[in-house]
Amino acid sequence: MFGAAGKFGTLVTFALLSTEAVSQTTGFPPCDALISAGLGNRVLLATSDAYETRVQSWWNASGRLRPWCFIQPYNTQEVSTAVKALAASGSGAGDWHIAVRSGGHHMPGTNNIADGVTIDLGMMNSSSYDATKNLASVEPGAAWKDVYYDLLHNYNVSVTGGRDGGVGVGGFLLGGGNSYYSGRNGLGCDTVANFEVVLANGSIVDANADQNPALWKALKGGSLNFGIVTRFDLQAMPAVDLAYGQSIISSEHSNEVVDAVVQFTNHPEELGGDALITLYTNTKTSEDVTIVIIRVNTRGDLNTTSFDRVNEIPTLKSSWELKTLAGAANDSQVPAGMKTFATTLTFLNSPSVLRQSVLLHTQLVSSLSSAIGTENFTTQMFLQPLPSYFGVIGKRKGGNMLGLERIPSNAILWTGGVAIENGDDTALGIAKAQWSTMTANLKEFADSSGAAADLIYLNYADTSQDPLGSYGPENVAFLKDVAKQYDPYGWWQRRVPGGFKLSRVDV
């Protein structure tokens, strides 16, 4: 959408906007500064209907903060203009700050702000494809379901992105990006050939293997510490339908499920075209826990033998069919709008730790039922394979920041949380306390059984956790060096405080 013609379009827009800007004063200095910079048409104030609609588009209900204004840039030049205007607008005067949002699916407070301005990249949501380079250029504000749909219908190609179609491009790729395709292509960030970035001083740079290579590497897991990424150029692949299935399994078969997950996680890289996601969830009508297993062959091979072990387990319901990635992403959106709490851990692929996580989850469902009522909450606990070869692929592609090579063997990415049905903050507080304690107990169990793995995966981490620190001292030192080079005055640290900040990580 904003290809070669973008720059010219911007100039025209600026000319049109600057006349309007003079007559508008909001009383909020940074919002006024944006208007004076010619971005009046891109500023949303709480007095407009569009503002409230936008507030409601944040995924977690607790994240629906109401900033003084949203700035919604339409292209890279406008992001640059906005950053410059905000940087020049009374930094230090008043207790206001800036937030940046792409898909709005991350933890509340990382992507929105009550006192200050939110840079909302949602209008930058186009995807295009260059066949000569086999690169898909994807803008940060798009949801993955739209990326897949656009790339499939316009170019018949696909990329290594999110599984839940509502998740945004920007946050996902800057935090790693666990995808159905990770067994073939590595994490989503490993497939980024080039980032286009707006730095703290408003200058626009490319970061790839040749230009700004340290920045390229730092952005692969480094989140919002270096600049705003305005375009991701992603290695593309032919769009092949997925072989996709879900199995619903009664919790009495949990031991067989755990054994199947452990076996699958130990598969060699040659079977990396297959993906397995296991979910434990309570049923709300009783304290019973149900298991959902998602099976995917990313080459559309309905005959894959990778799931033979899983398929031996009796199911309550089971499916297995060809599906487009766009369709699968569209169908697997976790509903927005609930108050939720989630944490993550990584531990080695040990059956006893997995069984312990199942036990702790079952106990939590029971104790939370007594505390706030079975009908008032839903839990989700995910067990996802993190085989060592994910890290090996990442290394082959230039390396990312997660420090996967420090995990001594195949591992499990554990994550989960509780959603409160009626948004009751008292119930949420209780659920948070119980879930956090359970997470700490599970970590202790894993550590004491010799199954410790340091990674706290940023995209799943709660704000109480320290994902950047979990990347290891060498990577943290590297990230800090890169930040010093590209943001010498620490603007992203001081003025954009949400999310995971390098300045808060001790080496």
Ligand SMILES: Cc1cc2nc3c(=O)[nH]c(=O)nc-3n(C[C@H](O)[C@H](O)[C@H](O)COP(=O)(O)OP(=O)(O)OC[C@H]3O[C@@H](n4cnc5c(N)ncnc54)[C@H](O)[C@@H]3O)c2cc1C
């Ligand atoms: C229902 C659900 C399903 C999920 N499924 C998966 C999954 O399958 N795999 C996986 O790996 N993760 C998954 N996640 C986690 C998800 O990857 C993260 O929440 C991610 O941050 C979402 O990206 P976003 O663009 O929607 O985030 P946002 O909330 O918009 O942004 C996240 C963070 O990144 C910063 N940021 C956003 N865009 C930019 C940019 N362009 N430049 C610089 N900084 C930016 C923001 O300031 C914020 O700190 C899921 C999350 C949810 C809620």
Ligand SMILES: *[C@@H]1O[C@H](CO)[C@@H](O)[C@H](O)[C@H]1NC(C)=O
């Ligand atoms: C995508 O951006 C365009 C403006 O560039 C906007 O009109 C449209 O509503 C956006 N789409 C979504 C799904 O937000």
Ligand SMILES: *[C@@H]1O[C@H](CO)[C@@H](O)[C@H](O)[C@H]1NC(C)=O
């Ligand atoms: C899209 O690509 C796939 C995989 O290469 C191919 O099988 C299919 O025929 C293509 N579809 C169209 C409409 O070109």
Ligand SMILES: *[C@@H]1O[C@H](CO)[C@@H](O)[C@H](O)[C@H]1NC(C)=O
């Ligand atoms: C799968 O098996 C069926 C029947 O055995 C066969 O017809 C089909 O070609 C196989 N598909 C693939 C992708 O190998």
Ligand SMILES: *[C@@H]1O[C@H](CO)[C@@H](O)[C@H](O)[C@H]1NC(C)=O
């Ligand atoms: C996405 O899912 C919704 C709800 O199931 C459906 O109405 C819509 O048609 C789907 N869109 C696409 C593009 O598949």
Ligand SMILES: *[C@@H]1O[C@H](CO)[C@@H](O)[C@H](O)[C@H]1NC(C)=O
């Ligand atoms: C939703 O918001 C709450 C409050 O900040 C937070 O503790 C929780 O972890 C968030 N849940 C998810 C799943 O992101």
Ligand SMILES: *[C@@H]1O[C@H](CO)[C@@H](O)[C@H](O)[C@H]1NC(C)=O
């Ligand atoms: C469930 O939540 C509702 C609304 O907050 C509350 O009235 C009810 O008592 C709760 N149920 C139990 C068993 O605590």
Ligand SMILES: *[C@@H]1O[C@H](CO)[C@@H](O)[C@H](O)[C@H]1NC(C)=O
């Ligand atoms: C902007 O910052 C970058 C990184 O620190 C620097 O290389 C560049 O010279 C700066 N540009 C201007 C115009 O100051």
